[in-house]
Amino acid sequence: xxxxxxxxxxxxxxxxxxxxxxxxxxxxxxxxxxxxxxxxxxxxxxxxxxxxxxxxxxxxxxxxxxxxxxxxxxxxxxxxxxxxxxxxxxxxxxxxxxxxxxxxxxxxxxxxxxxxxxxxxxxxxxxxxxxxxxxxxxxxxxxxxxxxxxxxxxxxxxxxxxxxxxxxxxxxxxxxxxxxxxxxxxxxxxxxxxxxxxxxxxxxxxxxxxxxxxxxxxxxxxxxxxxxxxxxxxxxxxxxxxx
Numbered sequence: 001x002x003x004x005x006x007x008x009x010x011x012x013x014x015x016x017x018x019x020x021x022x023x024x025x026x027x028x029x030x031x032x033x034x035x036x037x038x039x040x041x042x043x044x045x046x047x048x049x050x051x052x053x054x055x056x057x058x059x060x061x062x063x064x065x066x067x068x069x070x071x072x073x074x075x076x077x078x079x080x081x082x083x084x085x086x087x088x089x090x091x092x093x094x095x096x097x098x099x100x101x102x103x104x105x106x107x108x109x110x111x112x113x114x115x116x117x118x119x120x121x122x123x124x125x126x127x128x129x130x131x132x133x134x135x136x137x138x139x140x141x142x143x144x145x146x147x148x149x150x151x152x153x154x155x156x157x158x159x160x161x162x163x164x165x166x167x168x169x170x171x172x173x174x175x176x177x178x179x180x181x182x183x184x185x186x187x188x189x190x191x192x193x194x195x196x197x198x199x200x201x202x203x204x205x206x207x208x209x210x211x212x213x214x215x216x217x218x219x220x221x222x223x224x225x226x227x228x229x230x231x232x233x234x235x236x237x238x239x240x241x242x243x
Contacts, residue, residue, distance in 0.1 A: 006036050006038060009037075009039050013041065058091070058093075064175055086101055086129035087100065100236075103129070107228050116198070119143070120168060122169035126174035127173075143169065168198065170197060171202070172201040178209075179206055182206050197221065201223070202225035
């Protein structure tokens with residue numbers, strides 16, 4: 001009999017997460033009955049220390065709002081995660097906690113499926129852990145970008161229609177509009193969009209956020225974060241099962 005192995009997701013207010021069903025189904029298909037995937041909803045990041053003391057815990061995904069805060073609790077992080085400045089995947093082996101970033105992998109896969117020659121400039125909406133992975137990928141492909149965030153010079157109050165017109169790639173990285181707050185939407189000059197725009201919202205629940213619905217009304221091509229999530233989950237599994 002193989003030893004029980006626990007994997008899971010740490011975050012805050014994450015009962016809506018897709019990860020538990022995704023990995024439970026995966027373990028079932030692979031006949032890994034000793035593997036379990038749990039949701040660990042933490043009120044504050046230091047609660048993770050108790051989790052790390054459980055010898056059955058072998059791997060964790062990390063989501064909002066802990067992708068940056070978790071770094072201080074790890075023994076080591078991958079080169080890519082170091083450059084990005086955020087961790088969303090942890091492998092635990094021989095009591096060593098190693099952090100990785102699989103968001104970048106997932107976003108790159110998503111972007112390359114839909115990127116066209118005329119998508120020359122990007123706007124990144126938000127500046128948290130997910131936005132850091134997006135920045136990393138855009139830098140990799142030499143796509144210049146501007147950050148729109150509450151505390152930036154360019155923010156949701158002064159973002160103009162003209163700026164949107166000149167940035168054909170829009171990536172929405174804030175949690176605004178996530179279930180159960182589907183009616184919420186960031187302030188954005190949607191009238192600056194056209195059929196030349198590719199608008200990606202990293203949220204996957206709901207399938208169509210208010211932001212994507214508004215963008216589609218101005219003929220932009222729209223994508224949610226589901227494919228990215230699947231890709232980063234597969235990458236996490238690869239990391240956990242590697243020696």
